[in-house]
Amino acid sequence: MAFQVDVNCDLGESYGSFKVGNDAEIMPCVTSVNIACGFHAGDPLTIAHTIALAKKHRVAVGAHPGYPDLMGFGRREMQITYEEAKSYIIYQVGALQGFAKVFGITLQHVKPHGAMYNKALKNEELAEAIAEAILELNSNLIVFAPPKSVMAKRATKAGLRVAYEFFADRAYNPDGSLVPRKMAGSVIEKPGEVVERTLKAITEGVVEAVNGEIVELGTIHTICVHSDTPTAPKIAQALRSGLIKAGIEVKSVGQFI
Amino acid sequence: MAFQVDVNCDLGESYGSFKVGNDAEIMPCVTSVNIACGFHAGDPLTIAHTIALAKKHRVAVGAHPGYPDLMGFGRREMQITYEEAKSYIIYQVGALQGFAKVFGITLQHVKPHGAMYNKALKNEELAEAIAEAILELNSNLIVFAPPKSVMAKRATKAGLRVAYEFFADRAYNPDGSLVPRKMAGSVIEKPGEVVERTLKAITEGVVEAVNGEIVELGTIHTICVHSDTPTAPKIAQALRSGLIKAGIEVKSVGQFI
Amino acid sequence: MAFQVDVNCDLGESYGSFKVGNDAEIMPCVTSVNIACGFHAGDPLTIAHTIALAKKHRVAVGAHPGYPDLMGFGRREMQITYEEAKSYIIYQVGALQGFAKVFGITLQHVKPHGAMYNKALKNEELAEAIAEAILELNSNLIVFAPPKSVMAKRATKAGLRVAYEFFADRAYNPDGSLVPRKMAGSVIEKPGEVVERTLKAITEGVVEAVNGEIVELGTIHTICVHSDTPTAPKIAQALRSGLIKAGIEVKSVGQFI
Amino acid sequence: MAFQVDVNCDLGESYGSFKVGNDAEIMPCVTSVNIACGFHAGDPLTIAHTIALAKKHRVAVGAHPGYPDLMGFGRREMQITYEEAKSYIIYQVGALQGFAKVFGITLQHVKPHGAMYNKALKNEELAEAIAEAILELNSNLIVFAPPKSVMAKRATKAGLRVAYEFFADRAYNPDGSLVPRKMAGSVIEKPGEVVERTLKAITEGVVEAVNGEIVELGTIHTICVHSDTPTAPKIAQALRSGLIKAGIEVKSVGQFI
Numbered sequence A, B, C, D: 001m002a003f004q005v006d007v008n009c010d011l012g013e014s015y016g017s018f019k020v021g022n023d024a025e026i027m028p029c030v031t032s033v034n035i036a037c038g039f040h041a042g043d044p045l046t047i048a049h050t051i052a053l054a055k056k057h058r059v060a061v062g063a064h065p066g067y068p069d070l071m072g073f074g075r076r077e078m079q080i081t082y083e084e085a086k087s088y089i090i091y092q093v094g095a096l097q098g099f100a101k102v103f104g105i106t107l108q109h110v111k112p113h114g115a116m117y118n119k120a121l122k123n124e125e126l127a128e129a130i131a132e133a134i135l136e137l138n139s140n141l142i143v144f145a146p147p148k149s150v151m152a153k154r155a156t157k158a159g160l161r162v163a164y165e166f167f168a169d170r171a172y173n174p175d176g177s178l179v180p181r182k183m184a185g186s187v188i189e190k191p192g193e194v195v196e197r198t199l200k201a202i203t204e205g206v207v208e209a210v211n212g213e214i215v216e217l218g219t220i221h222t223i224c225v226h227s228d229t230p231t232a233p234k235i236a237q238a239l240r241s242g243l244i245k246a247g248i249e250v251k252s253v254g255q256f257i
Helices: A022-028 A046-054 A082-102 A115-120 A124-137 A152-158 A191-204 A232-245 B025-030 B043-055 B082-103 B114-120 B124-137 B149-158 B191-204 B230-243 C023-029 C045-057 C084-102 C115-120 C126-136 C150-157 C191-204 C230-244 D023-029 D044-056 D082-102 D114-120 D124-137 D151-158 D191-203 D232-245
Strands: A004-011 A032-038 A062-064 A107-110 A142-145 A162-167 A207-208 A215-216 A223-227 B003-010 B030-035 B062-064 B107-111 B142-146 B161-167 B204-207 B215-216 B222-225 C004-011 C030-035 C060-064 C107-110 C142-145 C162-167 C204-207 C214-216 C222-225 D006-013 D032-036 D059-066 D107-110 D142-145 D161-166 D206-208 D214-216 D222-225
Touching: A004 A022, A004 A046, A004 A062, A004 A232, A022 A046, A022 A232, A032 A046, A032 A107, A046 A062, A046 A082, A062 A082, A082 A107, A082 A124, A082 B043, A082 B082, A082 B124, A115 A124, A124 A142, A124 A152, A142 A152, A152 C060, A152 C222, A162 A191, A191 A207, A191 A223, A191 A232, A223 A232, A232 D006, A232 D023, A232 D161, B003 B025, B003 B043, B003 B062, B003 B230, B025 B043, B025 B149, B025 B230, B030 B043, B030 B107, B043 B062, B043 B082, B062 B082, B082 B107, B082 B124, B114 B149, B124 B142, B124 B149, B142 B149, B142 D214, B149 B161, B161 B191, B191 B222, B191 B230, B222 B230, B230 C162, C004 C023, C004 C045, C004 C060, C004 C230, C023 C045, C023 C230, C030 C045, C030 C107, C045 C060, C045 C084, C045 D082, C060 C084, C084 C107, C084 C126, C084 D044, C084 D082, C115 C126, C115 C150, C126 C150, C126 D082, C142 C150, C150 C162, C162 C191, C191 C204, C191 C222, C191 C230, C222 C230, D006 D023, D006 D044, D006 D059, D006 D232, D023 D044, D032 D044, D032 D107, D044 D059, D044 D082, D059 D082, D082 D107, D082 D124, D114 D124, D114 D151, D124 D142, D124 D151, D142 D151, D151 D161, D151 D222, D161 D191, D191 D206, D191 D222, D191 D232, D222 D232
Parallel strands: A004 A032, A004 A223, A032 A062, A062 A107, A107 A142, A142 A162, A162 A223, B003 B030, B003 B222, B030 B062, B062 B107, B107 B142, B142 B161, B161 B222, C004 C030, C004 C222, C030 C060, C060 C107, C107 C142, C142 C162, C162 C222, D006 D032, D006 D222, D032 D059, D059 D107, D107 D142, D142 D161, D161 D222
Antiparallel strands: A207 A215, B204 B215, C204 C214, D206 D214
């Protein structure tokens, strides 16, 4: 049987008149989108337009909730309590579900954003708050998280489906974490290299870390491409064609997980 | 058959550490609450706590969406487009529906807040945006609006149920509008007078305007009491007992409309 | 004696990670910049970077305060009181003065933004609130406003210097107001036409309205170019060279008013 | 010579219609106020009203800048960079200086708020960013910080005057830090005990920690009383009279440091 994989991207990251990203160009190249929910980016009108665009391209829609930090784009760690985290997820994913209903689509997944995503990889309390919120809101939602992360384990334990995520355009540390953005070489910009690493991750379940060590990933369900580089549409396009050319079925994760 | 009426109040108007209102005291006296949704007041944790409190007291829950103006508490007119208005309602009511799901309750109604409420009484475009948003989101939701208002007509036309609202503690103009808050005598503070006016509105469908003229209201389904005066709990309590004493059934509007 | 004129542009309109505009390209082409102050756009770090850039290019710096409406970019009319307006100006211009002090420059002017600018053209109360705030904060600040506007009159009456402004890239109505952006033909995109109209405004004090009528402007001190079109740097560059070629001295308004 | 001491309190912590605190009651009991600057609390109108009230009571005014976290009241740690911190201080203190100018008073001091204050007690980078911002903005401003804190050392090193602060109504750990609010016994509520501890801190430079150990404080210049408890006005009043009765001169720190 052929390998199946989803390609996801964070879109809908504009805020009012602050237009950022290349949503129109990237949307046709991916199979799932993570839509900002208004806390770190995304306003109601942007959410509506992004869902309409996703629907047009038959791309599956997920919520991309973050910290309430518009000025910092949700990339700064904030110390919030379990109760705060849980309520922030319910609020943001609930709002997205409202738009999904209006547009006649089904919300497929939740992927926390930025600093919240990073903290939930290792922090039991935050990962549990996120998993509980999703479970109580809608137990059909799939959680996006790296394999072996605390977030993945907590979501699985809560009875939620988890899509294991691979970062196509990011360098890895030997422990499976990403090389921080501010480090040289953290972002992989050559489309060819992005495709090659991704194929290896999907078919062999491994990635080569920055020091040359092989990191065991296990099964990968979804490939993340970033939208905030000028070459993003090119990379997304190259990745999709490269995967298809290699005989891999590219489709929304909700169809095969 | 006895008259039936709902008593509603805006609660959950705190924001983070900014604690305002007397929610715990007022909640047991009302049958429906309008919960702020995070734009003009209310943060996710406050929403969660307010719904939990409502559930405990078996009070029906509605969404109370407003303009995105926390600094002005949603009381300042903002010129927003049809598309913006529609998306703001979907976002805020969607978020509330998320919490309703988590707490195992059903969202009963939507009542726009402050300047948005006031504008929708007369403005066709805004009233239509609100009605369309609610219809597409959840056609079971009841809309709270004064009888004969543009909002009430638009909601009815859209096929939504409308609960006609009477303001128990506010003076009326001869045209059925409220005397603005900044005018002397706009707020009725004596519990006895509040009860008396309310009984007349329910049983006879009329209210006496500030100039002595009689305003025809028609059927009244829900009585609004305000939460932002120190005497609010006392008024709410007096109103509830007064209504019951007069043989009127006081219950959530979703049970009889 | 040669004509003297200032060329101004709204810059520093990014917000955190939401990067918008072409500040680096436009800065060398203008003599004054209006820097967003954090209410409708602009965050503290963006303000700092924009002032540093202006200082490097010896461009005069002004504050560009707006309504507290980040989601609407300050372009939506909000009904605020005299006291609110006055305090919003003091707050925003005060913050800019703080940065001016830190960077060792002098704040030259204040130009209200968007819907606040538009309303102050006609509204006595708002214009007075703005003028009073500026007067009490720093009576050396120059106010940017169109000739004959209520804002210009109020600022003059308060004893403030006013720089009369001409919009180089916008079509005019016969009454001297701008054709709204949403109307076809409201924005003049051909650099040649922009330069020609500007020269006429400076040397003859007139502009041709959309219906062919001649609008008397009087003396013009500063020319506004917009930063939010892709061709903005090209227009700013063409305007500056065109003015210099025509023998007009292009310099910051604070040097000659 | 008699001991001299300042009594400070955080006031102006309302936000728009969200009215919190007992400003009118506490103002007459203190000699310095720390006014919220709009990031964690405080809006422009509240700032104006609070400065007017302080001026009326001849109370010295300081800026109380915090993290950009209105929802969390600036009490949640946020990881911001040196550049961000510096620009946030310039922005907030600059805005306050604008109001000080308008009201004809001199800004006396800066006291960072909440999580920013707590982090700056130990974090060299943040303390340096705060000290540099204040130094470049206005080197006459006094910095409020606990004796021996990193913040105090950095400010002194930068050439700024530092007022050493004692927390009258909070329990101390043996290392001189405060017992966190969520711990039992962290807040001292009996006015008599508050006065007694304060007298000892002023005259002997020591405080007894929760475990009975004596903590050496050194010279104390200013006593902080909190405004967010119902008994705050009573404590502030008791403290002021207790100090005066004991022969201590109570006056704004700018007058004697």
